[in-house]
Amino acid sequence: MTEIERLIALLSRLPGLGPRSARRAALALLSEPQQRLLPLAAALGDAARAVRACTTCGNLDTSDPCRICTDPSRDRSLVCVVEGVGDLWALERAAVHRGVYQVLGGVLSALSGTGPEDLNIAPLLARIEAGGVREVILALGATVDGATTAHFLADRLATLDEAPLVSRVGQGVPMGGALDALDDGTLAAALMARRA
Amino acid sequence: MTEIERLIALLSRLPGLGPRSARRAALALLSEPQQRLLPLAAALGDAARAVRACTTCGNLDTSDPCRICTDPSRDRSLVCVVEGVGDLWALERAAVHRGVYQVLGGVLSALSGTGPEDLNIAPLLARIEAGGVREVILALGATVDGATTAHFLADRLATLDEAPLVSRVGQGVPMGGALDALDDGTLAAALMARRA
Numbered sequence: 001m002t003e004i005e006r007l008i009a010l011l012s013r014l015p016g017l018g019p020r021s022a023r024r025a026a027l028a029l030l031s032e033p034q035q036r037l038l039p040l041a042a043a044l045g046d047a048a049r050a051v052r053a054c055t056t057c058g059n060l061d062t063s064d065p066c067r068i069c070t071d072p073s074r075d076r077s078l079v080c081v082v083e084g085v086g087d088l089w090a091l092e093r094a095a096v097h098r099g100v101y102q103v104l105g106g107v108l109s110a111l112s113g114t115g116p117e118d119l120n121i122a123p124l125l126a127r128i129e130a131g132g133v134r135e136v137i138l139a140l141g142a143t144v145d146g147a148t149t150a151h152f153l154a155d156r157l158a159t160l161d162e163a164p165l166v167s168r169v170g171q172g173v174p175m176g177g178a179l180d181a182l183d184d185g186t187l188a189a190a191l192m193a194r195r196a
Numbered sequence: 197m198t199e200i201e202r203l204i205a206l207l208s209r210l211p212g213l214g215p216r217s218a219r220r221a222a223l224a225l226l227s228e229p230q231q232r233l234l235p236l237a238a239a240l241g242d243a244a245r246a247v248r249a250c251t252t253c254g255n256l257d258t259s260d261p262c263r264i265c266t267d268p269s270r271d272r273s274l275v276c277v278v279e280g281v282g283d284l285w286a287l288e289r290a291a292v293h294r295g296v297y298q299v300l301g302g303v304l305s306a307l308s309g310t311g312p313e314d315l316n317i318a319p320l321l322a323r324i325e326a327g328g329v330r331e332v333i334l335a336l337g338a339t340v341d342g343a344t345t346a347h348f349l350a351d352r353l354a355t356l357d358e359a360p361l362v363s364r365v366g367q368g369v370p371m372g373g374a375l376d377a378l379d380d381g382t383l384a385a386a387l388m389a390r391r392a
Contacts, residue, residue: 002258003246007239013232014221021212026243027282028211030256033244036209041244043203044237047222048229050199060226062198086223 004030056127058103058120060085068092068100075099077134079164081124081153083107083141091139099137102127107140107149116152124153128160135165142171142189200226252323254299254316256281264288264296271295273330275360277320277349279303279337287335295333298323303336303345312348320349324356331361338367338385 001009004026012022029037053059054066061067068074078099082088083106091097104119127133138153140146154166172190173182182190197205200222208218225233249255250262257263264270274295278284279302287293300315323329334349336342350362368386369378378386 003239003243004256004258007243010232010236010239015224016217016220017212023285024212024282025210027256027280027285029240030243030247031281033247036206037240037244040206041237041240043199043206044225044233044240047199047203047226048233048237051226051229060200060223062200084223085227086220089219089223 056123057101058085058105058123059088059101073098077132078137079124079127079133079135080137080139082139083146083149087139087141097137097139099135104140104149107143107145108152109145111145116156119149121153121156125156125160128157128162128164131162133162133164135167138166138168140168142185252319253297254281254301254319255284255297269294273328274333275320275323275329275331276333276335278335279342279345283335283337293333293335295331300336300345303339303341304348305341307341312352315345317349317352321352321356324353324358324360327358329358329360331363334362334364336364338381 007029008019008022008026011017011025012019014022017025029040050062051060052062052064054061054064054069056065056069059066059068063070075098078097079102080091080097080099081102081104082091083104085103088101088103091101102120102124104121106114106119108114108116108119124136128136136153136157138150140150150168154168157163157166170193171186172193173179173186179187203225204215204218204222207213207221208215210218213221225236246258247256248258248260250257250260250265252261252265255262255264259266271294274293275298276287276293276295277298277300278287279300281299284297284299287297298316298320300317302310302315304310304312304315320332324332332349332353334346336346346364350364353359353362366389367382368389369375369382375383
């Protein structure tokens with residue numbers, strides 16, 4: 001396998017890139033090595049050296065604890081539980097959560113054999129037991145596994161001595177969504193979540 | 197800009213990746229630094245060191261002259277002219293050309309101000325004047341600029357002392373294409389190119 005083939009093979013393993021777009025990307029990089037290829041190689045190396053998982057919340061950042069955990073303006077009594085770092089990034093882009101996070105690193109799944117011991121639940125429990133956590137927001141996906149995980153966590157948190165308030169993100173019609181384009185499950189959830 | 201933001205910015209500049217897929221790709225890389233991020237960084241560095249443009253034909257390869265130019269089984273008297281290395285790769289994947297190539301590095305374009313002096317035409321003329329080129333296949337895109345470039349090259353090659361046969365790739369209905377899904381230009385070209 002030549003260097004070109006190897007580069008295409010590695011690029012095609014990225015989410016969102018198939019063999020065809022990996023070839024186009026490799027060609028774009030190889031056509032401008034100074035402007036595109038070397039900067040990307042350097043950025044990957046820098047990221048590998050600098051980025052680590054926050055030991056407090058599981059976020060990926062260049063400092064540990066991460067900038068969210070150390071930000072004095074964030075409400076440490078409000079912990080938002082998410083499945084992955086991508087979910088945390090999405091909430092941060094929307095700038096809708098002023099508390100801190102706990103990244104589970106997955107959801108419970110019978111199919112893939114993910115049990116509670118595979119998720120970062122212990123750090124969450126430790127933070128609650130250390131005191132000062134008022135509310136835990138379960139911001140998990142509206143999937144069977146997400147709902148199962150939310151249910152499990154709500155039960156587990158209720159057994160704690162200093163049990164915090166546990167809430168879940170609302171379900172219903174997404175912003176800009178037309179009713180006739182939605183699936184039955186979303187329509188049912190939206191009707192159930194109706195407000196006066 | 198942090199290392200993560202810089203990585204996402206560079207990834208999002210690749211063809212086929214927008215900001216959203218660049219974030220997903222960066223997250224996938226950062227989540228598995230040993231398995232994904234470092235190998236890609238190494239592959240980019242290796243490619244930057246090893247890959248260069250063939251001084252004969254303009255192909256990108258790890259040797260110069262490239263493996264196609266030095267392959268004794270290829271017919272050096274049959275030169276296929278393409279716009280870019282991506283076109284050369286496409287023809288090689290299809291394994292339909294047994295000759296060698298000349299990569300122009302673009303097509304004539306009034307809009308982007310690309311003139312004949314911006315294209316690798318001189319190496320092509322030099323190869324023909326050195327003798328032994330029997331046929332030049334103009335495998336350029338069926339666009340206005342591609343047709344203009346083909347026309348220009350055909351005229352230029354006809355003025356040479358040892359003028360080779362000049363041919364163009366056929367136009368018409370693509371394999372698997374339904375007639376009613378084609379544009380008018382393709383239908384017209386297919387009718388013009390009808391054969392008994």
